Amino acid sequence: MSPEVYNVAQTPITGHAFNADRSQVAVSLNSNDVQILSRSGNEWTTTETLSEHDKVITSIDWAPNSNRIVTSSQDRNAYVWQQTPDPLTGRTIWKPTLVLLRINRAATFVRWSPFEDKFAVASGARAIAICSFDPDNDWWVSRLLKKPIRATVLSVDWHPNNVLLAAGGADMKARVFSAYIKDVDKRPAGSVWGEKLPFNTICGEYTSPAGGWVHAVGFSPSGDVLAFASHDSTISIVYPGGPTIYTIRSNTLPYVTLTWTAEDAFVAAGHDCQPVLFTGSQSGWQSAGSLDDTSAPKSSGGARGGLGGASPVGRLNSLAYTTFRNADSRGLAQSPGGAGSASPDGDLFTVHQNTITSVRPYAGQPGAVTKVSTSGVDGKLVVWNVSAVGSLTTRLGAARLG
């Protein structure tokens, strides 16, 4: 089954977050605003715009059960958006509530906790703000995880127990913290990460062999395994007991985002422009193949139609680049109306034409995710079938034999 491809914009998509029934998606198009897109047939149309931030938005998350959106921005603020009736018109609107983050650098990443009573905001202030609601004052307050973070935090991921938080950043470390808040959380049961977990306990600190910024972190569905992707084009999978760490060295450009689909599988994507499935267990991990079919150009794909002559904004591979590359490596000179060679239109053979910046679960349950969604710098939103990897591997194998 081929992926569903939506051309949402001609600009980079900063991040995307679907609502619970996947009928709406919140995206930011590299701007100060969040757009709520609603599905109408095979298209997504903007139905609402959330404007409150005064600098570029860096991350969005949509809590499925409480139906609240949280956004973080370079303006050092986060807002929680909730649907309420407008007192004047009676219409339902998204009302922002400011969060007191107490950070002096940009907020870089935000995620709701599994129980949706807390969220974590990563920042350039060498801190992660753990935010919870204070009903007395009707605002969100934060406590900061500071030690021993030495640089900008780039991503976070919650453990299913609502207490532990994984974080990775520009200090080249992936860490597991306790984000236990006394008034909110019940005392968590002990796990492989530790027994006693007061706020800011460091339950683990890991790095990849060649270092590099840790772009993405993710707990497995059970929370007993941690995967992280670093800028040295590696993915490391951590079993905390030993600890046993498996590092997969990729042949391609670095991954910047990942999401677990099952206890023995996750999907990672990044500068290579295609989502790749990794599978394994405590005895070892390996790449199972790409979800994308990269054997042929996608230019005939139906979803791209209607945008004929799309501007190359956001595309990694431009026509000029391809022309020069062909002239250089194959000696193909392209004169106007030149005979012979078909004009390459500069498209990559992948669906995404530039870096994928976010991959998230789309369908299925935690531990049995059947579809994932990706968005990236090329302005596309794509829904992939996780099981599609099997057929692809076979096809590649056949191609190699043939």
Place this chain on the structure above:
Amino acid sequence: MDVNFRKIDIDAYDEDVISEGELYEADPRDPGQVLEDAKAKAAAVRSSLSKGDMAGALGTILDSPPFGANVEDAKNLTLQTVVTVLNSTKSADIPNVVKSLTPEAQDTLMKYLYKGMAMPGWGDVSGSVLLGWHEKLTDVAGTGCIVRAMTDHRLV
């Protein structure tokens, strides 16, 4: 627009600035030991070369290379030894030699290729030989290998 502010060293005003040494784990060996190891490996490489065992020679010299501060002599000796092996390998043999290396050794070799290219005319460094190796190594280990060589703060 005035862009001179970009040249201000803002780290000088930061009390908690992260230093280069904090970006990687230091070599547990002391500098004297590192130099001894490099000399021993250079000798082992010479004996492998005399037997025509290019893959063995390269594997030996790329194993736990000197990195970090205060080991300049060992670094120079190792680079020189690597360059000797690279120069004395027939270009037809390069793909098989590269494939025989461990992934760690492939990443280390890429670091030496870039270091060599940054020092044209140093010792026996030959740009065309390095470019030949670079092409074959990239065929085998991909762009990921280049990214690792550039990302790693353990400079050889």
